[in-house]
Amino acid sequence: MFSRTQTILIPVISVVLGLLIGAVVMLVSGYNPIEGYSALLRGSLGDSFYIGETIRQITPYIFAGLAVAFAFRTGLFNIGVEGQLLVGWIASVWVGLAFDLPKIIHLPMAVLAGAIAGALWAFIPGLLKAKLRVHEVIVTIMMNYIALHLVNYLVRYVISDQQNTTSRVPESASLKSPFFEALTEFSTMHYGIFLALAGAIIYYVILEKTSTGFELRSVGFNQNASQYAGMNVNRNIILSMVISGAFAGLGGAMEGLGTFGYAFIHGAFSGVGFDGIAVALLGGNVAIGVVLAAALFGILKQGALIMPLQSGVPTELVEIVIAIIIFFVASSYIIAYLLQRFKKGAQ
């Protein structure tokens, strides 16, 4: 539908428009947009500490973005990344706390537990979609809330003794990196970023280089044609949700074993899963795009935390900017149309 230049141009235009409208919002509400955005940049890339924090923020975004994107490529909309991330988080911390093993076994086991938990949580909507044609959007939204309440219950009554947080996972299951911490003036940056980048490569390989990936994408393009070509559509729908959920669960494991090192009671969603939708859309559902979009949103989110201190602009400006970016990417039809008109006008 769109040409190659358009697939690159539309996200770029959306980001520029989003930032411009963000500037207008700042102007109208009495702030200086130049001060606001430069504070944002200082707060995300200004020195090694902030860079470390930004990279830490990007890590779960890459996984959440990959999760949403993977389902998108098979024609499924996984809004449940938030819930899958939460169950992945708790599962990884649980395994981290429950066992006493050497790091070389313990850490992979804890990370894997996160992936499996996320995959299982996504298996339910996948199964319902495949067998009963129940729309995955509604089911995954509902599963988010069930996850939230279930995880809070587990933290309070099962893993801890009526506390609001669990204990910290031991060194042997931790992703924390003394090396990076020393390098970045003791930011919370951890080894997870390598796993996230590896995840992006795996994403690319599965989708573009294996016959399973071909089938998944094919089902995304046209279910009937895929069925006719002898592919098992139902199996592919479930598989796609499971892999998507595994990516989401890994994102949760990054938070549980790296950023925080424990699980805690969530009053509301972390928002990482929902931001993953924005990351996937902006990244055009391809691996490299997801990594770049995650980097952009990581920079925005991290920088936003410093904005109120240095320029007075509330942190939530970034939420507004992200929302507007999503609107424009989603409305790409109208941008493509305008681009075409613009070209015609130039001729």
Place this chain on the structure above:
Amino acid sequence: MDILTAIEILVKSMLFASAPLIFTALGGVISERSGVVNIGLEGLMVIGAFSAVVFNITFASAFGAATPWVALLIAMGIGGLFSLIHAVASITFRADHVVSGVAINFLALGLGVYLVKAWYGAGQTAKIPEPLYYQRIPLLYDIPVIGPILFNNYVTSYLAIFVAVLVWFLLFKTPFGLRLRSVGEHPLAADTMGINVYKMRYIAVVLSGVMGGLGGGVYAQTITQDFSASTITGQGFIALAAVIFGKWHPLGAMGAALFFGLAQSLAIIGSSFPFLADVPNWILLSAPYILTILALAGFIGRADAPKAVGTPYIKGKR
């Protein structure tokens, strides 16, 4: 605790918790019946809560006791305006309805908290000076036994039930309702019959914004009485669940919202009932969502969405 007190507490907290859900779910029914998915109900509630609270704080001295009611009108107006963004994106720009709804949720929460911080210098507003109160209905309140249970509640709870009947009448007994539903079932056929598909869908989405704003305004002025990022936490999604559990029918949605309101209040006060003390509260808190999934899966009757829901209508394309 004797059985009558228990029933009184249950009925009251059910009506109390479900009124905002009913209003918002009705908005969802109207929008989805016209063929536009509205995941943005949560955001519309947020913007309604925000507008009502800010208005209440700012104009309480000018309007006195009428403030919360005027604030509800304002919340409805701003909710309607806000939903225009969703309408333009999903109807005219042919954006994916779900994506646009997600953006609405982001935008509403971001904008609401941003403005609160810009105007009040904190992430949370003060308590509103003029909240809504319980009201005894004269005469009916004096009926023995049921009077104190049923007729000493927020007026908004009665209003919610009345509006549900009104929406049912509008959708199923008027030409306007027939047109609105036809646009959601088969837009091409509706267009052929001379119905303006885009206009009907715009009206439906704006109405859903009005109702979502009202729901948010009621929620903020009865339950939380202030506005912050944690004022609306999932109520819009429960309302969405009520739309589906109620099978896209106004009265069904009302019943579902009442039931979900009951489940919500049981989760909070349930421990004082002996027969519920052993149920882990996450199950009560999750009940609306679990039941909705079961309903969708066909275990509790069949729930079928309007045929054309979620698909943009492109004129001249078959």
